[in-house]
Amino acid sequence: MPFRRSHIFILLIILPATGICFLSISCNNDHPATAAQLDGKALSEKYCKSCHQYPQAGLLDQETWGKHVLPAMARRLGIAVYAEDQYANVPSAKSALGYEDWLKIVNYYKTTAPKVLKPAKVPLRPVTDMGVFSLLKAPKGQTPATTTLIAYDSISHRIFTSDGMSHSVNQWSARLKLLSSQKYSSPAVDVVFNKDETGVEHGMFTFIGSMDAIDIANGMVINIPINTKQGSDHKPLADGLPRPVKSRRADMDKDGLQDLVICGFGHNGGGLYWYKQLAGKQFQRHIISTMPGAEQIEVSDYNHDGWPDVMCMFAQAEEGIWMFLNNHKGGFTTTNLLRFPPVYGSSSFQLVDFNFDGKPDILYTGGDNSDYSKILKPYHGVYIYMNQGNFKFKQTYFYPVNGATKAVAADFNGDGKLDLALIAFFPDLKNNPREGFTYFEQDKYMHFVPHNLPIDRYGRWICMDVTDYNGDGKPDIILGNYSFGFINQEGLIPAWDAYTPFVILKNIGHLQSNK
Numbered sequence: 001m002p003f004r005r006s007h008i009f010i011l012l013i014i015l016p017a018t019g020i021c022f023l024s025i026s027c028n029n030d031h032p033a034t035a036a037q038l039d040g041k042a043l044s045e046k047y048c049k050s051c052h053q054y055p056q057a058g059l060l061d062q063e064t065w066g067k068h069v070l071p072a073m074a075r076r077l078g079i080a081v082y083a084e085d086q087y088a089n090v091p092s093a094k095s096a097l098g099y100e101d102w103l104k105i106v107n108y109y110k111t112t113a114p115k116v117l118k119p120a121k122v123p124l125r126p127v128t129d130m131g132v133f134s135l136l137k138a139p140k141g142q143t144p145a146t147t148t149l150i151a152y153d154s155i156s157h158r159i160f161t162s163d164g165m166s167h168s169v170n171q172w173s174a175r176l177k178l179l180s181s182q183k184y185s186s187p188a189v190d191v192v193f194n195k196d197e198t199g200v201e202h203g204m205f206t207f208i209g210s211m212d213a214i215d216i217a218n219g220m221v222i223n224i225p226i227n228t229k230q231g232s233d234h235k236p237l238a239d240g241l242p243r244p245v246k247s248r249r250a251d252m253d254k255d256g257l258q259d260l261v262i263c264g265f266g267h268n269g270g271g272l273y274w275y276k277q278l279a280g281k282q283f284q285r286h287i288i289s290t291m292p293g294a295e296q297i298e299v300s301d302y303n304h305d306g307w308p309d310v311m312c313m314f315a316q317a318e319e320g321i322w323m324f325l326n327n328h329k330g331g332f333t334t335t336n337l338l339r340f341p342p343v344y345g346s347s348s349f350q351l352v353d354f355n356f357d358g359k360p361d362i363l364y365t366g367g368d369n370s371d372y373s374k375i376l377k378p379y380h381g382v383y384i385y386m387n388q389g390n391f392k393f394k395q396t397y398f399y400p401v402n403g404a405t406k407a408v409a410a411d412f413n414g415d416g417k418l419d420l421a422l423i424a425f426f427p428d429l430k431n432n433p434r435e436g437f438t439y440f441e442q443d444k445y446m447h448f449v450p451h452n453l454p455i456d457r458y459g460r461w462i463c464m465d466v467t468d469y470n471g472d473g474k475p476d477i478i479l480g481n482y483s484f485g486f487i488n489q490e491g492l493i494p495a496w497d498a499y500t501p502f503v504i505l506k507n508i509g510h511l512q513s514n515k
Helices: 035-048 064-074 098-111
Strands: 081-083 085-091 134-139 147-155 158-163 167-170 176-183 189-195 201-207 219-225 237-240 246-252 259-264 271-277 284-289 294-300 309-313 320-328 332-340 345-351 361-366 381-389 390-401 404-410 419-425 437-443 447-452 460-469 476-481 502-507
Touching: 035 098, 064 098, 064 246, 081 345, 085 237, 098 237, 098 447, 147 189, 147 460, 158 345, 167 460, 189 237, 189 246, 219 246, 237 259, 237 271, 259 284, 259 294, 271 294, 284 309, 284 320, 309 332, 309 345, 320 345, 332 361, 381 404, 390 447, 419 460, 460 502
Parallel strands: 345 404
Antiparallel strands: 081 085, 134 502, 147 158, 158 167, 167 176, 189 201, 201 219, 219 237, 246 259, 259 271, 271 284, 294 309, 309 320, 320 332, 345 361, 361 381, 381 390, 404 419, 419 437, 437 447, 460 476, 476 502
């Protein structure tokens, strides 16, 4: 989600002697490198790999490097920037890099990156139809829709949304009637439903605190009763969190009490946290990782030792998916599963057994595009990584989708094979807005037929829940509309419905004709 992404760690590395961050670059042309280019490349390689995967210069175009990314990085090095001109920089006494070396790196970028990124070639052109779905729309609101949360509660049979402007948590009936609306200090971005020991149902809501990418720790996790009157006086389970975006319950130390595992996306700071439950339902914070950008977690016993482990995706400079294995002593052993360049915009992952071999594979999307490099990127899209055993994964599928935000696997057409539903908040809004939602129908093993549903005029989809909301045994899709802001393409005038908070793609079980 774009409000989750940090704007400061993109394309940075850490200078070991100073702790100051820096960027990395590489050559990507067919001409022999000059001595200056080789010098600039050597400087980038000297510092890059100590922090994150080495990103090639070809991942961005010359203008994006020169006008947007490099000026931002210069400031991080203590080098002043005037009028976004890298050759008008003035180093200070605290600069982490010599001025001449900085110019070598700038020159390296500006002479080796491509002038324009070539768009990706799709392996199979999408079909334009409604797939196996029909469209239902929620009633329009009085203000522009800025939906930050969409979730169906299978216990109360209600739909829950949250709004980025009003900071409200809203309950809707299965017939799409608004039942209640309660305001909080910030919008909710995640919820897990459960019943307590007395049988009372609660929603454990994660409130981000600040939607802006700043270092203010005012997020919280609150347990809110569902079928009673909502209120803002519920004591948080955890507060003072750095922009939390995901929370899960698990008994991490096997003491019989349910603890919390929380993703603090943060900005410059952040991390992955374990909140140990104490007597009296108090919680004590422990740090699993101090890396900012923690965005999504899955808690399970991955090494089959009887103890819960944590798999977490980080979406900052150090982008990738990490495994944190429980050491049974209150700590964790860290293993990197997947690692991506810091411009991929990691946005979601799901554990899915695609080949039914009993080992979970990884469905991954990269496409967050709300940073310094707001251009269409040919490597954005949906990926499948098959589990090779021993925590090793191999890419077996990629389909390019500009600005891919979230993908969910489910058997939508009832043929026994897993299909995919994908939303893209940053599609090519000017030339291909229908890639904002794609239904990938798996017609044979690992071969997916993409369907671009013609629903782009009804909203701009930022969040999605896949669930059987009407109880007919078929998975439906609920899409949250964030209609305001985040326009990366110049001259674009939004044409989508700005007031409908969400729509439902009702699964009718058979293919629809073109519409």
